[in-house]
Amino acid sequence: MTKILQVKDLELSFHTFAGEVKAIRGVNFDLIKGETLAIVGESGSGKSVTTKSIMRLLPQSSAEYKNGEILFEGKDLTKVSEKTMQKIRGKDISMIFQDPMTSLNPTMTIGKQIMEPILKHQKLSKSKALEQTINLLNLVGIPNAESRYKMYPHQFSGGQRQRIVIAIALACNPKILIADEPTTALDVTIQAQILELMKEIQKKIDTSIIFITHDLGVVANVADRVAVMYGGKIVEIGTVDEIFYNPQHPYTWGLLSSMPSMDLADQKLYAIPGTPPDLLNPPKGDAFALRSEYAMKIDMERQPPFFKVSDTHYAATWLLHPQAPEVEPPAVIIERMKTFPGSRYYVEQTGGNA
Template identity: 65%
Template structure:
């Protein structure tokens, strides 16, 4: 077995507010292997961004990490780092591409200098050498005529070009793990595809591991190796991209996939997930999805489900997988996906 580059164990994050303690992350576990892409998906407020900001020590001052939480990287528990240690770790080991490139870039600083800055900080090189490396990074991320634009300011560039610059900054110190927090949300579909291609090409070139945060399952299909579905601060299903897309087991995953249009979607059959997520000031004692789950069982309101094993790589936290649970027919769209999964399995066995 290859040792994961990053291991997250029992991650718990709460925020102390005037209203009380918000339990934003409630026991998250996952591994990340070198060179792979793990997509974390879910609705807004499910805990995706809080999870990844915790990996960089970037949560607000009112955040509180659970006593047993572990973020293991290079034999060290990052949950115990001091702020000075975090500064040395960010950028050089793990870097982040934020959602909005305009607020990620300094409007008063030339883009070339912004890319060169982490190179100087983490590699100790002179500015002239750092700028040469910055120029090459601009070319690597697909910025045309980079020599002519290295001294431009962010306001002179389009949204897609600024996002490429943010990716170049994140990669400047050659991190082993790249966190991309919804990096294509504000871009049109053509530019989205280009940015995803840039990330994939750079990953293949450098062997970088990527954690990709998104609510867009269509994006996940084109970039991820594995998928973790989050809901109310927990991972409710995890598996390879094909397992989650074509053999989903959790009703929440069914809802997410049913609300996503595809070329095979019949007119008028897109489904919405009813209700709203629970208030994490007062998390429910049972399954957090119970009140929105049309397939819910009585036990869902009384006890949180464990992660049931579907395969060696596929797990889902739903009582429907308990051997005592009644058989439930998923929505028609999910049945189609599972029929396709059976075809894939049969072809793979030949």
């Protein structure tokens, strides 16, 4: 498996009037060529800041890379010049933002906006760039592309505008596509269409995707692996099945328990108590400890390291320490874990037999 991107020990702060906000606190992950990695967590957990730091889109006046590396094709993106980053942005690494209406220039036709990165990075003639623009509009499912490329953003529906934003991001066949909650502003029907479109395009151009979302239902449909973020750190990472059906961190239990389910229609929806930590003064120990009913004394004093659950699954919780007491996850999580071969509940139920 080829690692196309490696984020190592990334620490990033924002300098504000109130003080230093330690937004990213030692984040590590790899992106494998051709995979979709979803990063999930509550608002303020550090998902978007992490991905914008890869693109170097954070304000230079307040954001500071304190430590770590972001390695792409042998280059540390935290140290390359802005001129080098301008060559990488849009060509090798592209980003789809949350709100298509604010991502598009209302004074320019959509054709010109799609052609812009093509002309900048591929040095094609205008006629060739136009031909590629129409091909891209057809690829993302805009009908009558040959005539509609002359239209303005306000003349399209919300779902079509998001397709146009995707076309701009794909204009140079990027090696990495970062999608920052690209379906949040859309209704569920259009959302499903956009997600299906992204999966189809990924197969066609063999790109790697980092998908940012707080919607775990979306994750189940698009991701190969999932990283769960909380308080500026990744607290659990594994394959989509491992995170959904054998979660190990209390925060992941809380996120999954708060998902609406048709099977639990009569039950009250769970809500994680408390609020995310203040990263002006990050907690000394586990950032989730004050909100967790499973917290131990050591959680208040020391940050947990990553414990290995499997070759692809790691979680940063003291509950996985050999000397930790055995605790029972919420009932809804236990029911999920009973269906996952290798979880202790599956083994207890079946004796380890499929």
